[in-house]
Amino acid sequence: MTGGGPNPVFGVTGWKNSGKTTMVERLVAELTRRGRRVSTVKHAHHLVDVDQKGRDSWRHREAGAVEVALVGGQRWALMHELRGAEEPGLAEILARLSPCDLVIVEGYKREGHPKLEVRRREAVRHDRLSAVDPTVVAVAADHPQEGETIPVFGLDDIAAIADLIERTVLRSAPGGAR
Template identity: 60%
Template sequence: MNPSRVFGITGWKNAGKTTLTERLVAEFVRRGWKVATIKHAHHDIDIDRPGTDSWRHRAAGAGEVALVGGRRYAIMRETPEPSLSEVLARLSPADLVLIEGYKREAHLKIEVRASRDSEPLAPGDPAIVAIAADVQPGDGNLPWFPRDDISAIADFIAARIG
């Protein structure tokens, strides 16, 4: 995956990162782009449900289980957390990869802010190149977008990644 086609959505918990990511995916798809996403969680995740056959395979000790259906598949692997570059390398080609989370990585990002009360991330992260917030931040040299101005945010991302 070309790192220049990667853009991040970062911010503190409950700032609106998932909503912004979802709306940006829809906007870029509407524009004819092929989009992939990566969602980083700081806790253990499990996409399988206890009692299902694939869950039982993993519970029995399988280190990797592929769950295949008519329109999609998932491969669950028991492993230490891979690096972002390892995950990017496994994705199919896309026009854009939106990354939600990974706030400590060096890819270009937009910071989503829910209120002025949360500690801003941008002053300590040169990879944050814009702010999305309901109110224009007072700390700023960075471009600001209202969180609902999806078209303008998408235009900004498209311009930044070329």
């Protein structure tokens, strides 16, 4: 499935402290080890700033620039200030990404791409997203999941989860599997 852009999309979702970021990190490492070119999108519900107060690029934004590109020999970043505008939707962000084999999205619980739900005993909430969201195609958990009707993996079964992702979104994507 593709969101707003041409890249296949798979999500990692769950409640606060469920281990979403760790899962994304481990999946990116596994999929890139397999030769996949992977990008990520992380949705945050709080103020985020990738810049440092007082730096030149920060000063450009503070002066009123809508977009600031920071370019160096190892990486570049484009920061876009909303300046009161509405937060862009996932499709708009996906459309801005460069071509890749897969985009892993963390968060965006209510979007329509296929997702892995991560569950931990320590999570803030325990209600099952899979019970109300048909786009949740599997669960990864640190405790038994009796009665679950979709595939369930242990949190450390990264290779099997990566296999599921490849079967779910990469083989059906244009160009097929490698």
